[in-house]
């Protein structure tokens with residue numbers, strides 16, 4: 001089933017959504033496990049800052065918030081790049097929502113004309129996330145040991161999209 005979604009800027013009132021996305025063991029299986037309530041509240045405040053490029057994914061038909069997607073700057077192999085990440089609530093998975101939302105995010109990052117490369121680092125075991133990268137035209141650069149959360153390393157794929165190439 002295909003779902004139509006749009007992106008809305010993250011706001012401080014979206015804390016309950018972030019708690020569902022990051023406080024749940026199943027949802028965080030590939031991203032280091034659940035975060036504490038305190039860490040989630042800190043992250044929520046950061047996401048809601050004006051300079052943040054974090055978005056909630058909203059179902060067009062119902063106005064319901066179903067997930068998150070965003071990008072941020074990161075130093076990678078000596079260069080400033082963008083990194084992206086996504087998350088969709090279990091009840092809404094398997095409908096193409098993460099792929100559709102990330103496609104919209106890529107268009108926004110492209111229109112900035114600021115950083116050339118957008119990277120994603122899904123765990124090699126995260127089949128849907130690797131499928132999303134492939135589907136959206138990311139190039140698989142490498143496998144790497146990625147530190148997330150701080151102090152813990154997981155085996156990830158380094159996917160890269162050239163935002164300056166014609167999209």
Ligand SMILES: CC(C)(COP(=O)(O)OP(=O)(O)OC[C@H]1O[C@@H](n2cnc3c(N)ncnc32)[C@H](O)[C@@H]1OP(=O)(O)O)[C@@H](O)C(=O)NCCC(=O)NCCS
Nearest residue numbers: 027030086087088093094095096097098099122127128131
């Ligand atoms: C990763 C995640 C966001 C995917 O959300 P989703 O809305 O279900 O994804 P989509 O429906 O857009 O599916 C993406 C692709 O994955 C494929 N897919 C889904 N589950 C799969 C599985 N178990 N094995 C292989 N492919 C799978 C789908 O077929 C689809 O590919 P297609 O369009 O070519 O058919 C969701 O599983 C999630 O929130 N996981 C927890 C958080 C997380 O790990 N985030 C990623 C960090 S990089």
